[in-house]
Amino acid sequence: MIKLHKVSKSFSQFQAIRSISLTINKGEIYGMIGASGAGKSTLLRLMNLLETPDEGEVEVNGQDLTKLNGKQLRQARQSIGMIFQQFNLVANKSVYDNVAVPLELAKVPKQERRNRVVECLQFVGLEALSDKYPAELSGGQKQRVAIARALANRPQVLLCDEPTSSLDPNTTAEILGVLENINKSLGVTIVIVSHEMDVIKSICTRVTVMADGEIYDTVSIEPEGIKQLSNQPNWFTEQLTKDGEKNHA
Numbered sequence: 001m002i003k004l005h006k007v008s009k010s011f012s013q014f015q016a017i018r019s020i021s022l023t024i025n026k027g028e029i030y031g032m033i034g035a036s037g038a039g040k041s042t043l044l045r046l047m048n049l050l051e052t053p054d055e056g057e058v059e060v061n062g063q064d065l066t067k068l069n070g071k072q073l074r075q076a077r078q079s080i081g082m083i084f085q086q087f088n089l090v091a092n093k094s095v096y097d098n099v100a101v102p103l104e105l106a107k108v109p110k111q112e113r114r115n116r117v118v119e120c121l122q123f124v125g126l127e128a129l130s131d132k133y134p135a136e137l138s139g140g141q142k143q144r145v146a147i148a149r150a151l152a153n154r155p156q157v158l159l160c161d162e163p164t165s166s167l168d169p170n171t172t173a174e175i176l177g178v179l180e181n182i183n184k185s186l187g188v189t190i191v192i193v194s195h196e197m198d199v200i201k202s203i204c205t206r207v208t209v210m211a212d213g214e215i216y217d218t219v220s221i222e223p224e225g226i227k228q229l230s231n232q233p234n235w236f237t238e239q240l241t242k243d244g245e246k247n248h249a
């Protein structure tokens with residue numbers, strides 16, 4: 001599904017990615033973890049050519065993206081969705097219109113566009129918020145809109161750059177549930193970059209550990225499942241007090 005072959009990327013004199021080769025199989029939930037600056041986000045952005053490699057090949061769905069012209073690359077990117085830590089929604093567009101953007105760019109006819117926007121908003125459970133604007137939404141709702149937008153062109157791959165790093169633990173669990181559902185019910189291959197070990201361990205089946213622009217190791221794991229945390233106020237108090245011992249201020 002995704003094959004990188006000896007891919008390198010430098011920013012000025014600094015080599016951020018050093019001749020990396022890796023293969024991500026269709027249907028995997030694949031994690032990438034490592035210290036800040038290890039090169040995780042850059043490697044992810046190389047997978048849809050948001051960063052252009054200096055050397056090497058980037059193959060997605062059997063196409064070497066580095067060999068495509070502008071129009072072909074735009075076409076190929078329709079099957080590669082992406083979400084970000086800061087959601088990247090368009091502030092002056094409604095939820096509905098944000099999800100419609102990629103469909104307009106892909107010149108999907110109006111009626112089909114309507115159907116797809118509604119279908120994607122239903123999938124993430126936000127159809128009731130179609131007319132709201134990003135500023136009126138919680139972080140978790142914004143990320144759901146971003147996910148709906150990423151799904152609009154029915155991608156085969158979803159690239160996730162720190163998708164839960166701006167969210168609280170409960171909302172993180174909700175978003176991980178949405179990603180897992182996308183993988184299981186739509187068969188979308190998912191790549192997640194995160195510095196949060198719990199996030200990676202919860203749903204990934206294979207994980208690459210990165211260090212200094214290189215792959216340190218790649219391991220197969222049994223996903224632990226998504227930890228559901230309570231959001232009841234007494235749960236927070238219990239976590240703050242040892243063995244239920246109350247020490248109220």
Ligand SMILES: Nc1ncnc2c1ncn2[C@@H]1O[C@H](COP(=O)(O)OP(=O)(O)OP(=O)(O)O)[C@@H](O)[C@H]1O
Pocket residue numbers: 011016034035036037038039040041042043195
């Ligand atoms: N556009 C850029 N221009 C210059 N340097 C960059 C650019 N993008 C990334 N870098 C540098 O490349 C290195 C890898 O960055 P990258 O964001 O990929 O790391 P990361 O592992 O995702 O870290 P973090 O978790 O902190 O985002 C860092 O040293 C970063 O400063």
